[in-house]
Amino acid sequence: MRAVIQRVKYAGVRVDDKTVGKIDNGMLIFLGIAETDKDSDLDYIFDKCIGIRIFEDEDGKMNKSLSEVGGSILLVSQFTLQGDARKGKRPSFTDAARPEKAIPYYDEFIKRCKNLNINIQTGVFGEDMQVELCNDGPVTILLDSSKLF
Numbered sequence: 539m540r541a542v543i544q545r546v547k548y549a550g551v552r553v554d555d556k557t558v559g560k561i562d563n564g565m566l567i568f569l570g571i572a573e574t575d576k577d578s579d580l581d582y583i584f585d586k587c588i589g590i591r592i593f594e595d596e597d598g599k600m601n602k603s604l605s606e607v608g609g610s611i612l613l614v615s616q617f618t619l620q621g622d623a624r625k626g627k628r629p630s631f632t633d634a635a636r637p638e639k640a641i642p643y644y645d646e647f648i649k650r651c652k653n654l655n656i657n658i659q660t661g662v663f664g665e666d667m668q669v670e671l672c673n674d675g676p677v678t679i680l681l682d683s684s685k686l687f
Contacts, residue, residue, distance in 0.1 A: 539569070539570065539571055539572060539575045539579040539580060539582070539583045539643070539682075539683045539684075540569075540570040540572075540583075540619040540620065540680070540681065540682045540683070541567055541568065541569050541570070541583050541586070541587055541619075541680075541681040542567070542568040542616075542619065542678065542679070542680055542681075543565050543566070543567050543587060543590065543592070543678070543679045543680075543681065544565065544566045544567075544671060544673050544676070544677065544678050544679075545564075545565060545592050545593065545673065545674045545675055545676075545677035545678075546561070546563070546564060546565065546566050546612075546671045546672055546673055546674055547562070547563060547672040547674045548560070548561065548562050548563070548671065548672050549561055549564075549566040549612045549669065549670065549671035549672070550612070550669070550670050550671075551612060551614055551659075551660075551661040551667050551668070551669050551670075552667065552668045552669075552670075553661070553662045553665045553666070553667055553668075558659075558660070558661060558662055558667075559612050559613075559614075559659030559660050559661055560612070560659060561610035561611065561612045561657070561659050562610065563607070563608075563609050563610065564604060564609030564610035564611055564612070564657075565587070565592075565604060565609060565610075565611050565612070566611075566612045566614070566669070566671050567587055567611055567612070567613050567614070568614050568615075568616040568619060569583070569613060569614070569615055569616065569619070569644065569647065570615075570616050570617055570618065570619025570620045570634065571615075571617070571620070571634070571635040571639070571640040571643050571644065572620050572633050572634065572635055572684070573632075573633060573634065573635045573636070573639065574633070574684075575635060575639075575643065575683070578683075579683035579684075580643050580646060580647065582683045582686065583647075583681055583683055584647055584650055586681050587604075587611075587681070588603070588604060588605070588650075588651075588654065588656070589603050590603065590604075590679065591603050592677050592679065593606065593607040593609065600677070604656065605654070605656070610656070610657040610658065610659065611651055611656055611657070611658045611659070612658075612659045612660070612661075613644075613647060613648060613651075613658060613659070613660045613661070614660070614661040614667060614669060615640065615644050615661060615663045615664070617631060617634040617635075617640070618631065618634075620633045620634035620635075621634075637663070637664060640663075641663055644663055648660060
């Protein structure tokens, strides 16, 4: 499982010219689920996303987590994060999970956020989306559960 986290001043996602999710101050998280992912991959990615300290403290150091700053999450599914472009010029997406496997993980991520009373907005799984954001910093972090020790 891969996640690209961006600290944002605001972010929004549109489908068919309609805003379906929008946040101020928080994180935009692009989530890519692999065919080989297991529950432990979701546990790792979720815990990292929620606990990562990328928000500034009083001294301007990245020392605070999302909950400490009262931030929100905009979660966008993105199978292209599983793209493999090592050969040729056209990426292969064969490692990306099929919707029947990916949707339950995506939904579980959302459920866990709600259980922690985190304001979470989302895109629409599998749809063509337009994402707008103001990356704050910029701060962008890549997480990959397959890169564990």
